[in-house]
Amino acid sequence: MPVHPVILVILLPLLGMLANLFLAHRLREPTPGLIAGAAAGSAFLAALWAAGMVGAASGGVVHVHLFDWIAVGALQVPWALRLDALSAAMMVMITGVGTLIHVYAVGYMRGDSRYARFFVYLNLFLAAMLLLVSADNYLVLFVGWEGVGVCSYLLIGFWFDKPHGQGVKNSTAGRKAFIVNRIGDAGLLIGFGLLFWHFDSLQFDAVFAGASLLPAGDPLLVAVTICLLAGALGKSAQIPLFVWLPEAMAGPTPVSALIHAATMVTAGVFLILRSEALFALAPVTGTLIVAIGALTALLGASAAVAQRDIKRTLAYSTISQLGFMMAAVGMGAYTAALFHLITHACFKALLFLSAGSVVHALEHAAHHAADHAGRGGEPFPQDMRQMGGLRKRMPLTFWTYTLGALTLAGAAPLAGFFSKDAILGWAADHNPAAFLALAAAAGLTAFYVGRQWVMVFFGAPRTPMAKTAVESPPIMTRPLLLLAGLCLVGGALNLPGRGALTGWLGAEEESFHLSVAIASLALAAGGMGLAILIYGRAVRRAANAAWRDPLEARAERLMQVMRQGWWIDKLYRRTFICAFKRTGLALKAAEETELVFDRLTYAGYNRLTEALADADETLFEGLEHSTGSFVQGLAGASERTQTGQLNWNVVGIIGGLIVVFAIVATIGALR
Template structure:
């Protein structure tokens, strides 16, 4: 029987589980060789099957470049109504790469463990836990839905707890395991809430394919709630912060070094701690819809990278230095995710797995050779005793320091370049049918409640709150399309749209000001009539007036769709609509205004003291003494079919008309932008083919035309003359990315410094070890240094294939709302981090390679700074004082009062005492005297007869 590649996926995951089962239940009876064979063999077979599946995935990628994936559903675990959880497996380019990393690096660490843990009495338990971790990690990355990911997520957390506290007879190591477990539970609490909220928001599905269809392609209509989605992403990031050791939940990872060193290499460097990064990359199509959350993620990543690097500067424990280095490098990955550089994050995840596993295993060889000494100030001069370990450790150090042509250089440079070059972008809303501009700001409104705001040179995206409406008799909360915008020029702006919604802004955010109580009527136009006064018009002749105190629905005597409104003052208001409808309010009553033609009036604009309008049939109207009159004008280049949808006046005192027309010499219709005056003539600029400009506004010195193609257009100078420049997205907060780049680059400098400090103090110079320890120090056996050599090779060449990753992972990652800016300085930006890294290496070489007194002198001159760094900013002490001690005190009070007094005393012992006393009280009745029993029977019968004889009313 032929087994398909997709059917291999569950075998890859469950093979390590079989190893964990055998070693866990029967390992005590097995010889060490059998334990090693089972533990290593199951992972080796899983790695070979992973290669087979990966090659099959490559073939699928050629046949199906847009959806390269292997899928296999084993069974349905839970099915209840809309909720269904399948035990399903999924291999795409991202999970395929992670699969090779986990099984490949995991296999090397299993082989290394046969030497490092070979003499441990509980080696069978160690390999059972290690295999169980491999199973959990593989479930996490191969699962096809968030339910499977969560099973693996919790599984790796449990395995981490078991392996950190592996030597549980040592109280310090047991407490380290408990600390890791508790801190991760805090993060997991946020993750669980986020998944539950997403489950509700996604109508009962956690399948990646369904979620990507719902969110990745913007398939959600007006019921899509960006605030809920943002909350989901933020809560799940809390889980990622716990699992991937980000501020403020990083404190468990340095203490996790209490476990065996191979555990640190596998779980706390190469695999488990990257689970949070993997989760966010997997859900990139959701995170890119939440730019605020992305900014939070980037900020936390940058802060973590810097804080952990500072903490590593003064550490003495060889594994603690690597632990804080891991936290810092995870910060780099999270930073990359936050700026939308998902491929760079995965690239660094891969190279970090190589060189950090190498460094941890190298430190394990040093600890093994030095009889478990971990203080680097009690080492030195080990390069003669450990030549292979030293050479491979140096390669890993060069890689993490970002030395050119090693793997870490390429991946870290991609992150730093991405941080500097990827400016956060705001997309122009789809179907942008509303625009407003003045000297203070510009607003563009479109679908799903999105309002794009420009203030100065800065663009921001704002979203209006949900509104309630009745759809088929059911009240629902929806996001309206923004169809009208207006401002009074004095700090109040209005937005109105579908489902009878009206919003107000004072400059920061929007609030729901009024709705039509469930009436799904759509507003089409708005106009400010003075400070805190406005008019809104819509379908079926609906007009709403706000007089500064309340909203009133006004009957204007018409039931046609109203599409334009202009307020010259509070007592002179004009409304236009379908069938050439023109109405005027004179402060007392509404009346009809003579107009021209039967085409819909689509817009008004003030130019000086004049009021102009446009109609759908291409007419330009001007208000005169007798009403609106049609103004003759020519639009050069327009052949026929001119339709006008919007009008405004620009800073040059000219009218700007927008719509569409058939241009001379072209087939089909074009969106058109017409600028000029009837007295001097007009010029025409062509917009997108088959397009339609629906709105136009002038503000902050620029005129913007918007329409259907998710872009806005503005006149711009070109070699051929003035053209319409298409803008689909605009950058926001460029200074924010510059700050992130500075922080990340400085963190890279610190990384190079403290890693070479570690190298020089461990391997170079004169030894500071005891003579006995130094004399007995020797190179580790081949099954321990062999994995080091392989990892060293990967640390050198693992970055050479980075550019291929962009093509390989492109079908997976959503295009973030970022723009890669290839300016004239991008080459310089690639060299600056390298120069900073070289500077850090040089300082470490002078201070520690040449045994300079400068570090000691600096510590003596700035003792407070040294103590703060050495004690890791006293974060652990702060947590202990603010959280642990109050929690333990509360637990003691609860134990003494509730548990001992109430539960044990009142409920348990009290209940027992009551029945004991009652038994003793009733004991005399059972004395064996037949006469007493007869008396009791007689009394009982008498009572019964008396009760039976009573009147019914007494019952």
């Protein structure tokens, strides 16, 4: 049987993973990394081969049927792959950027105690992500979807055993990412259920064909698209489910670059692009997506302005850029969204890897400096206040970073300029409100990236570790150079007027306006100039890490709120998590006495009155606090069920079963 290249694309990373999994004990340090890198690289070649086959295929779509999976009555779900322009573009992007990041990781992870395991996870991630983008039905897509989720979890918490409580924080961040994503996935599964219920199939072609028979704005389509959107919001870190991404930076930097910037987080955008046929028929959802995307773009960009951590800045920047893509798909600018997705993958990977190079260098310098007495407090190699002057210490990283920053800011003629202006131009034509929000976000983008650039590379070194940092080894800087090259020429992928990508996707859209381009260039230049002006002066005066951010000096409260992601995270903590924790604590207290049930009635009543009094009192204490105690009050009723004890958990499960059975039985009786 001739093996189709699209199968190879998924199989090769899988083989790399298996090789590392079973041979890791026998291999010495760089070998597992090289195996993984070779697997990723060969997958890239296979992806190119596959992409070449798209044009020749009839209708531009190749279906590859591997074998049957589920065949129960009407539910026929085969393991089938789909190769078309969209999946080919994604595959080339994922494997290309992925290969470079693998090579980089060979150097970055040197000396790690779980070196081989890291590459096992990385290859598994690649395989899952490729399965996600090349699936031919929603269920196979979901397998990939969950696969990348698991890898994300494993890799965020990869350093779970770091000392001083840092390890606990890392694994907590991993769990948070997983749980927040689960909220979206629940919506996704409901959406799949609705699709199957109505269309009797989960195959893309069948679903889209069935949907095209429905009138636009059909309630079913609106419901389905909103459910799918919930999943996309979780994966792509949009409001209200973005809180996991900044903390996901706990993972090693190659992971942040590959998973939390370039590939996995774009899965949500991809899902909407893939389900374009459904979303095009649900204008209500489209409006919702635009609103969420534009808001997220603004929120992410403004939060990035206030960050101190070099990687968190980039994380909020990713959230903001994903907001751009979301807004684009919401407005129907599918090609522009895909274009920005691809260029974003290149320049954000470049930025992350350059930041990783900086962090790596500082970490090593801090190790050496630890022997001598270090001044300026605890060295924290990701804190931008403790950097400075790295332009001379790390010239190569400086130049690649500069290029990445310019691309992100949207300087012509780099890749980011064309893709961002495609979105802005489309917004100017179709949705003026979104255009204003996105333009503001673009201005903020230029500002925060300029701020970061100045804080990291200019002025005098502010700590001993910044003074002694040295450039990273070539195995790390060469991928940087390649990515920088991609950022330089990436715009050629879809130049205005002769859109290669537009033509390839068979779309008919053109959204580049000279006036918008000039305006956005002016915004970018203004934002960056302002940042250089404000921060350039500040870093020239700064001598050590006890240095004050000039914006913080002006508006400390506002910066604090923005640094914590506009307190959304805090809000969640006050409401859901705090309620959960209080129930747990109360239970623990209750559990110490054996008379659980006696106390249940008494304390339940007690808590209810308490909660009512609480609610009464806090009505005047602002949203944040009152929602907290409201949910706490609600929790009072169910408070006896959360102990972390198996017996009680089983009671909860059985209670849930009883509710489900009762509903089903009632429906049965009513029929």
